[in-house]
Amino acid sequence: MAENPSAAVNFHWPWLERQIQIEGRAEKASLEESEIYFNKRPIGSRFGAIVSEQSSVIECREVLEAQPASLKAQFQGADPPVPKFWGGYRLVPERFEFWQGRENRLHDRFLYTRQGAGHWRIDRLSP
Numbered sequence: 001m002a003e004n005p006s007a008a009v010n011f012h013w014p015w016l017e018r019q020i021q022i023e024g025r026a027e028k029a030s031l032e033e034s035e036i037y038f039n040k041r042p043i044g045s046r047f048g049a050i051v052s053e054q055s056s057v058i059e060c061r062e063v064l065e066a067q068p069a070s071l072k073a074q075f076q077g078a079d080p081p082v083p084k085f086w087g088g089y090r091l092v093p094e095r096f097e098f099w100q101g102r103e104n105r106l107h108d109r110f111l112y113t114r115q116g117a118g119h120w121r122i123d124r125l126s127p
Contacts, residue, residue, distance in 0.1 A: 001026040007091055017101025024093040034087040039079065047071045050083050097125070 001007065007026040012019045029037075038046060051067035058064055071080065096112040109125035 001089060002028070007089075009091060019099040021095075021097045021099075022091060022093050023095040024091050026089045027092055029088040029090055031082075031087070035082045037088065038082045038086060043072075043079075044068065046080055049086055050080055102127075 005025040005027070006023075008021065008023040010019065010021045038049070041049070047068035051071055094114045098108075098110045098112075100108040102108060105127055107127040109127060111123045111125050113121045113123070115121045
């Protein structure tokens with residue numbers, strides 16, 4: 001995301017026949033924001049985040065469970081520090097599309113496009 005910050009998310013609720021697509025640019029959260037969020041998480045989740053090498057292959061479940069237990073004993077009730085590798089991104093929206101399914105494919109679609117700070121253009125799209 002550092003090299004190409006263009007990003008999109010899509011939320012689809014098929015049982016409601018609704019969907020929202022959001023496009024924009026990804027921005028790295030500040031260290032302060034990351035620390036605030038990290039410290040709001042349950043203590044077990046913080047220990048898990050510190051020891052997890054996300055998506056790496058692990059030998060077995062026992063190895064995974066032993067790491068946070070060892071870290072918990074090391075800190076003995078004190079809050080663990082935020083790991084240097086830990087942080088988040090936010091999506092700064094430039095475009096929203098709202099879709100509502102309707103009979104005979106005559107769906108409702110509305111496109112919101114950013115036109116500057118706090119200003120949005122709203123267009124109805126053909127289904």
